[in-house]
Amino acid sequence: MRKIYLVFSVILGLFSCTSDVDNLDSEIKSIELSEKISSENVKLLSAWTANRSSPVHINYQRKFKVKVKNLGYQKEVVIHHATFDGNWVDIPLTFEQAIDNDEEIWIGELTPDYEVYSDEFVVKYMVNGKTYWDNNSGKNYSMLVNVGGYLSPEINVELNKSFTRPTGSSFAINVNSRRNYGTTTTVEVVYTTDSWATKTTIPLTYQRYFRVGYAHYIMSPNQFDVDIYDTSIRVSEDVQSIDFAIVYKVDGQEYWDNNYGRNYTLSKVIY
Known part of the structure; x- marks a missing residue:
């Protein structure tokens, strides 16, 4: 019986270590992203989070609106978002419209059925072999699951x-x-x-x-x-x-x- 307890304790210890490593990896990634230099070529204009529920169903809405400089025809604009399992994933945005000053609006919306995304994210813009970031001037963006709207300083x-x-x-x-x-x-x-x-x-x-x-x-x-x-x-x-x-x-x-x-x-x- 004592051997069984010993094996069980070792398993719990390994699980705890794995969890600690995952959390540490996520914290390191967060720090790395906050050290990126924000670029004038990409800017988060607004975001929105909400619990969209009914008596029998719930989903978790997240919306993003981003402005980029049109630096090339082939481009990718994504929200680089932390997840609850300690990973970081790219949420692709899609082109909505061109505006003045040779700029473009890109948007994205998700409604997962469970809480996939945690609160932290940055914006990533890839064009002409280069990557530009908006990491909220080194602080990263942070929005809980049912906050409502965020507006950038240029949006009233x-x-x-x-x-x-x-x-x-x-x-x-x-x-x-x-x-x-x-x-x-x-x-x-x-x-x-x-x-x-x-x-x-x-x-x-x-x-x-x-x-x-x-x-x-x-x-x-x-x-x-x-x-x-x-x-x-x-x-x-x-x-x-x-x-x-x-x-x-x-x-x-x-x-x-x-x-x-x-x-x-x-x-x-x-x-």
């Missing part, structure tokens, strides 16, 4: 496409905006149903707690001082789509999310 307001959609005879509009303490802030949607021959402006409503699933909420402002606003635009039955943009007003200044000058379009779902 951004449409949240996950919760912006047609809903019957209405259009639900959802926005992430930067919190400004001690100032008067308004967030509005400017929309048209006739190709901008006329336009309508309506305010969005601040949401202190925003429901993202059956039993999960996001608090605003969150740890990144990001607030959530939303509204519903009701239209007549003959209106099939709207074009719109978001304006964020604070201290007499206006900041727009108009999809880089293209505006947004929402269309009713036809069954």
